[in-house]
Amino acid sequence: MKVNWLKFSALAALVNCALAKQPNILFIITDDQDGHMGSVEHMPLLKKHLIDKGTSFENHFCTIAICCPSRVNLWTGRAAHNTNVTDVGPPYGGYPKIVKEGINDDYLPVWMQAAGYNTYYTGKLWNAHTINNYNQPFVKGYNGSDFLLDPFTYDYWHARMSRNGQTPKDYSGQYSPDVVADKAYGFLEEAIAGDAPFFVTVAPIAPHSNIVAHPLTGLLNELEVLAPGAVNKFAIPEYAPRHAHLFKDYKIPRTEDFNPEEASGASWIAQLPKLNDTMIEYNDEFQRARLRALQSVDEMIERLVHLLDSKGVLEDTYVIFTTDNGFHASQHRMHPGKECGYDTDIHIPLVIRGPGLAAGDKRNIVTSHTDMAPTLLSIAGASRDDFDGLAIPLVSDKKSAQIAARGEHVNVEFWGIGLPEGKFGIVQPDGGLSYPNNTYKALRLVSKDYSLFYSVWCTGEREFYDVRRDPGQMHNFFADPKLAKDYTLAGRSWQQLIYRLDALLVVLKTCKGNTCVKPWESHHEDGSVAILTEALNPKFDNYYLKYPKVGFSSCELGYIKSAEGNQDHISHAGVSWMTDVEAPVQRGQEPFQYRGSWSDWV
Numbered sequence: 001m002k003v004n005w006l007k008f009s010a011l012a013a014l015v016n017c018a019l020a021k022q023p024n025i026l027f028i029i030t031d032d033q034d035g036h037m038g039s040v041e042h043m044p045l046l047k048k049h050l051i052d053k054g055t056s057f058e059n060h061f062c063t064i065a066i067c068c069p070s071r072v073n074l075w076t077g078r079a080a081h082n083t084n085v086t087d088v089g090p091p092y093g094g095y096p097k098i099v100k101e102g103i104n105d106d107y108l109p110v111w112m113q114a115a116g117y118n119t120y121y122t123g124k125l126w127n128a129h130t131i132n133n134y135n136q137p138f139v140k141g142y143n144g145s146d147f148l149l150d151p152f153t154y155d156y157w158h159a160r161m162s163r164n165g166q167t168p169k170d171y172s173g174q175y176s177p178d179v180v181a182d183k184a185y186g187f188l189e190e191a192i193a194g195d196a197p198f199f200v201t202v203a204p205i206a207p208h209s210n211i212v213a214h215p216l217t218g219l220l221n222e223l224e225v226l227a228p229g230a231v232n233k234f235a236i237p238e239y240a241p242r243h244a245h246l247f248k249d250y251k252i253p254r255t256e257d258f259n260p261e262e263a264s265g266a267s268w269i270a271q272l273p274k275l276n277d278t279m280i281e282y283n284d285e286f287q288r289a290r291l292r293a294l295q296s297v298d299e300m301i302e303r304l305v306h307l308l309d310s311k312g313v314l315e316d317t318y319v320i321f322t323t324d325n326g327f328h329a330s331q332h333r334m335h336p337g338k339e340c341g342y343d344t345d346i347h348i349p350l351v352i353r354g355p356g357l358a359a360g361d362k363r364n365i366v367t368s369h370t371d372m373a374p375t376l377l378s379i380a381g382a383s384r385d386d387f388d389g390l391a392i393p394l395v396s397d398k399k400s401a402q403i404a405a406r407g408e409h410v411n412v413e414f415w416g417i418g419l420p421e422g423k424f425g426i427v428q429p430d431g432g433l434s435y436p437n438n439t440y441k442a443l444r445l446v447s448k449d450y451s452l453f454y455s456v457w458c459t460g461e462r463e464f465y466d467v468r469r470d471p472g473q474m475h476n477f478f479a480d481p482k483l484a485k486d487y488t489l490a491g492r493s494w495q496q497l498i499y500r501l502d503a504l505l506v507v508l509k510t511c512k513g514n515t516c517v518k519p520w521e522s523h524h525e526d527g528s529v530a531i532l533t534e535a536l537n538p539k540f541d542n543y544y545l546k547y548p549k550v551g552f553s554s555c556e557l558g559y560i561k562s563a564e565g566n567q568d569h570i571s572h573a574g575v576s577w578m579t580d581v582e583a584p585v586q587r588g589q590e591p592f593q594y595r596g597s598w599s600d601w602v
C-alpha cells in the first residue's frame with residue numbers, strides 16, 4: 001500500500017491506527033434529490049442501513065445548485081469560482097471545460113489512487129460527457145468505470161454507457177438506475193476481492209427528470225435541449241414498473257412557501273404567477289415519480305450493504321450517501337427545478353456510516369460539498385493544501401470537532417439561467433425557454449443561535465431571510481422595510497448585520513484555500529474574529545459601513561470577472577481596531593454604485 005506518512009493528518013492516523021489499514025469508501029450520489037419534500041423519509045432501506053447505523057449531517061449544503069458544477073466542487077474540494085466550471089455545457093461547463101481546466105488530470109480519484117486506493121465509478125460523472133467525446137480524452141483516475149453518456153444520460157430507458165473506455169453500449173429497454181445498480185454490485189465485488197483499499201462511487205440518475213434523447217438531432221447537453229424547436233423536455237422521471245403502485249396519496253408538503261398568495265424572492269422568481277390547480281396536481285405527480293425512481297436506489301443500497309457485510313468488510317468501510325444538489329417543485333410558485341439559492345435547492349442529505357461514527361447520530365456542524373474531497377482524502381490518510389474546504393471530523397477527535405464547529409458559513413454561488421422543468425415550465429410568457437438573470441452570490445450562515453441567508457443578485461436586488469423564523473424564506477427584509485425595523489441580532493440592528501454579511505460575502509466570492517475556511521481573518525488579521533457575532537462588535541461599525549459592497553455591473557451567463565464589481569477584499573495590514581478607522585480606498589477600484597433599494601436602507 002502506497003502511503004505518504006508525512007502527509008498523514010492526526011485524524012486519519014487515529015482512524016488508521018485503530019483499523020491498522022486504510023478504510024474503504026462506498027460513495028452513493030443521487031441526482032437532484034430534495035432534502036425538503038421528504039424524499040429521504042421515503043427511502044426505508046437508506047434509513048435501515050445508513051441513517052440508523054450511521055450519522056446524519058443535518059446542516060449539509062451544496063454550494064452551487066446544479067449538477068455539473070456541484071460535482072466538480074465535490075470531486076475537487078474547490079469552490080466553483082476557482083474551478084470556473086459553472087454550467088452543465090460549453091462554454092462555461094461540461095466535460096470539455098473540465099478537461100480544459102485541467103480537472104480530469106487533477107481531482108479526487110487520481111489522488112485516491114496515489115494514496116493507494118483502487119477506484120471504481122459507475123453512473124453519471126459529468127454533463128456534456130458524450131458518446132462522441134468520452135475518449136477525448138478518457139476519464140482519468142479509475143481502475144474500473146462504466147459511465148452514462150450524453151445525450152442519453154437522463155433517458156431512463158435508453159442509457160448508453162462506456163465501460164473502461166470501450167465503445168458505448170446501448171441499454172435500451174433496461175431501467176437505468178437498475179443497470180447502474182448491477183454494475184455497482186459487480187465493481188464492489190471486484191473491489192472487495194482486490195488487495196488494496198477501495199473507493200467505489202455509484203451515481204444513478206434518479207430522481208432527475210427524464211430527457212428522451214432525440215435520435216435525429218443528437219442533442220448533446222441540457223443547453224441544446226433548450227434550443228428552439230427541440231423536442232426534448234425535462235419530463236416526469238421514469239420509474240421501474242415494480243414501484244408504480246407506491247406513493248399514490250403522496251402530496252408535496254403544503255409549507256408556507258408552497259405556491260404562496262404573494263410572490264416571493266427576487267429576479268425572475270419574484271415575477272412568477274401563481275401555479276394553477278392543474279400544475280399543482282402535475283407537480284405532486286412529478287414528485288411521486290421522483291420518489292418511485294428513488295426506490296431503485298433504495299434497493300441498491302441494501303444490496304451493496306449486504307455485499308459488504310457478507311464479505312466481512314462492512315465495519316472497515318465508510319458508506320456515504322448524498323446528492324449533487326436539491327430540488328424544488330411548487331415552492332415560491334416555481335415549476336420543478338433547481339438552480340436557486342434557497343434551502344430547497346442547497347440544503348441536502350449527507351449520511352455517513354463507518355468507523356468512528358455513532359449509529360443513529362445527528363450532527364449539527366455546518367458542512368458543504370466543498371468539504372467532501374478533503375474528507376475522503378483524509379480517510380485515505382492523505383491531504384492537500386489547495387482545498388477550499390475542510391475535512392469533516394468523522395471520529396470524535398475533539399480538536400478537529402472544535403475547528404469544524406467554528407465554521408458557520410456556506411459560500412453559495414450561481415451563474416446563468418433558471419431552468420423550469422416539467423411540461424408547464426418550458427414556455428414562458430415572453431416566448432423564452434428559460435429564466436434569465438439567475439446569476440447571484442449568496443451566503444448561508446448557521447449556528448446554534450441563528451440561521452441566516454443573504455444574497456446579492458446580478459440585477460442589483462438583495463435578499464435577507466432569518467431562516468430560523470422564516471424557514472420557507474418567504475419574507476425578504478429588502479422587500480419589506482417593516483421586517484427590519486425592530487430586528488436585532490446579538491443586540492445589533494439589521495443594518496449593522498447586513499454590513500457584516502456583505503463584507504463576508506466579498507471575501508467568500510473570490511476566496512481561495514484557507515480564506516474560504518476562515519473568511520473573517522481577511523477582515524481581522526489578528527484572528528480575533530471568527531464568527532458573525534464577534535464581527536458585530538460596535539468598534540468595527542465604521543469599517544464595515546465603508547467597506548465596498550458586493551455588486552454586479554451586468555448579468556452574465558458565466559464567471560466574467562469584469563461584471564462582478566469589487567473583486568478583492570481590502571488589505572488593511574497594520575490597521576488598529578481600537579480606533580474608529582477609515583476603510584482604506586482600494587486603488588483603481590471604482591466605488592460600487594448600489595442599485596435597487598439598497599440606498600433606502602443605509
Ligand SMILES: *[C@@H]1O[C@H](CO)[C@@H](O)[C@H](O)[C@H]1NC(C)=O
Nearest residue numbers: 113117118119142143194195
Ligand atoms: C489501479 O490503478 C492504479 C493507477 O494506475 C495502479 O497503480 C493500481 O495498480 C491499479 N490497481 C489494480 C488492482 O490494477
Ligand SMILES: *[C@@H]1O[C@H](CO)[C@@H](O)[C@H](O)[C@H]1NC(C)=O
Nearest residue numbers: 275276277278279280423424
Ligand atoms: C392551468 O394552466 C395551464 C397552462 O396554461 C392550462 O393548460 C390548464 O388548463 C390550467 N388549469 C386550470 C385549472 O386553469
Ligand SMILES: *[C@@H]1O[C@H](CO)[C@@H](O)[C@H](O)[C@H]1NC(C)=O
Nearest residue numbers: 436437458459460553554555
Ligand atoms: C435582467 O436584469 C437586467 C438588469 O441587469 C434588466 O435590465 C433586465 O430587464 C432583466 N431581464 C429580464 C428578462 O428580467
Ligand SMILES: *[C@@H]1O[C@H](CO)[C@@H](O)[C@H](O)[C@H]1NC(C)=O
Nearest residue numbers: 084085091092558559560561
Ligand atoms: C471562466 O471561463 C470562461 C469561459 O471559458 C471565461 O470566459 C472566463 O473569463 C473565465 N473566468 C475566469 C474568472 O477566469
